[in-house]
Amino acid sequence: MASGIVAYSSPFVPAEWIAAHRLTPLRLTPGPSVVAAGAGICPFAHDFLQASQVPGVADGVIFTTTCDQMRRFAEQARASLPTFLMNVPATWQTTEAVGLYVAELRRMSEFLITLGGHAPTAEELRQTMEAFDKIRRNGSFESRAQWEKDRGGAAGDTLPMNLASSEKGFIRIALVGGPLRKQDAWIAEHLQHAGATIVLDATETGERTLPAPFDEARVRTDPLAELARAYFLTIPDAFRRPDSLLHDYLSREVQARRIRGILLIRCVWCDQWHAQVARIKDSLGVPVVEIDLGQDDHDTPRIKTRIDSLLDMVR
Amino acid sequence: MNEPPAQISLEQWHHRYTSLRAAGFHEAPYGGPLERHFTAGDYRLAQLRFDNSAAALRLWNFLLTETERLFAAQRAGKKIIGTMKDLGTVPIMAYALPDTIAFYPDGTWWIPCIMRQSTRDLAIADSLGIDESFCPVRAMLGAFETHQHFPPPDLLICSVGATCDDFSAIAQRLASRGLAILWWEIPARRTPEPTEEAIALPGGFLAGGRQVDFVQAELQRVSAALAKTVGHEVTDARLAEGITAANRIRDMLRQLRNLVFTAPRCPLPALEMLIAEMLAIHYCSDRQQTQEVLGELLAEVLRRIAVSAGTLPADAVRVFWVNPVADLQAMNLLEECGGRLCGTEFMFCHALDPIPTDVAPMEALARMALADPMIGPSADRAKRIMHDVRQFGAEAVLISRIPGASHCALEGSAIRAIIQRESNVPVVEIEVPPLNEGVRASLRTRLEALVETVRRRRTS
């Protein structure tokens, strides 16, 4: 039996908030699932649901409304595990949207308390945020091993793919797109073998979705508001309306990191990322190749060919 | 002028129209022979079967002239508001203002069907990276580029949040083409928390008071944008008048649905019922005419019921239909296979339920917006469907999947499971593409099997 573990996958769920309730945040990256996702179903959302339901993995699970599939999978999760569906507004430029996000954090608090959590005081939240922020600021992007050592998994962060390939002199590639599952890790290895180095992992499970560093003064005066700012107002994503944060981020990073090609990774049936492909191709000025994951997990030859075609384009 | 009720082809309508004219039939300004729409490109009409009443002719002419009426309204100086996704709420605000018309670009959903994919809309959507893995609403992208189906709106408003990914993604693609969109948030409807007031919504769902307050604030933003565009304030008095007019139309539709779905013989075919229900969403760009069109349909239905006349055999199997269908011809097909429509949930029941008049108008609209069946749990939607299935005495439920729609795969099976758990009504799920010819044989087999199942149950 898990004790106080709260599973989630959305980067808009602040790990600090769960930890401040003296529960353990688990940003769950699903692995292969016994049951395959059917037609029309996002394999990531499906595998996340399956992974969270494995006995002993979590005491509760948090879904977000950031896409249709996650919102609807929350209904299925409820049957077997305490489940919280967090409304993360798609709009973000209004005070009403920020207010809703904060209100949802408060509602999440009630849920966490039902799981045995403890309502944090402002001081407890501040301390937790500072501890997490310190780990993030000091965390090394130099190697995968160092990252894991620095984070210890407790910060609710995933493992960006760029940590897997730090060799110099290779073709500088960015991964952009939705989330990756454990079984998708071979993509980084294949890129490396093919002569590329991932200098930016802007997938959902990569560094794109890290919250902004906290502002010390604001953490002291109103930690919850600062938590909301760092997550809700800064993380770029495809579901946001408008989605300008995402495109500003990508054009900035692609230029700053001298990226020569983009591998756009999306789950099959994911409309949010699928709709971004043509636009990213049009706007970023570097070759972009799209791969869709999860159609068939034995489909690696097709995907390898597409990856190789990207490298051919930029060589 | 009154002939026995029947379903007739476009060609037969040509003769019927001539005889109606000869008998001194008086038409609305948008009237005329149906075949002119075919000549103008609505090629699907040639494969449909229509009700033969003058009331149905008016309904079709009203629907199929929306494009020209919108252009004419803009030329006449009216403000045109494009409102997207919420299906029913924002138009009430827009029509409350003088010289303002609201329409749904979402209506292009049916263009690939009606125009038999003869337009460039889908090719344009493809070229913008929105291919057939998205729902047919992607035709909207082409429509905004060609300006053939509606004029460029003076203001474009879109609800996002607990909406489908297809629409949200496609609307964002529109924005990336330089269109300014006012986004407003509709949150996923949730069970009220113990610490907040539980508010009953039209149609029977519940929402937490905080969600109602939030949506009200969002609608205030929409109303400020409308006022700025139109040059008139959205006052409570105007809104109240708009709600009264909406409720009048909803009441007519409620009567029509009750009569048609419960009459011993079906007095109006499925296709015309689908079109009639759609009028509630934005009045097909003319609120006054919507009332008149529905008035004539109601009168025709009452006349037919009074003489026990109908378009289908009395033993037709009573089928409840869930989700709108991408190919209108599927509604004909149901009847060809021995079924009749006996209840619908086309994803916009919140546009049919009466809007509360005992609270402030903006709060009433917020409650209505939150009653959208698509923003809450599938279990809510299934409960509502079950209620209506019982009320109308449906013998089977047909869930029609929309190709590419992000919600269908999960929602369809959830609704099906709940209905099967709570009743012994047979349920089938079908998927209908915008032109069903490729799958018509298998669709027919499935519908015939459903009808057969019900008939066997009747005798056992």
Ligand code: SF4
């Ligand atoms: S990959 Fe796309 S469809 Fe899947 S969970 Fe993420 S946003 Fe939703």
Ligand code: SF4
């Ligand atoms: S049919 Fe479904 S997917 Fe398509 S726009 Fe409507 S709600 Fe969205």
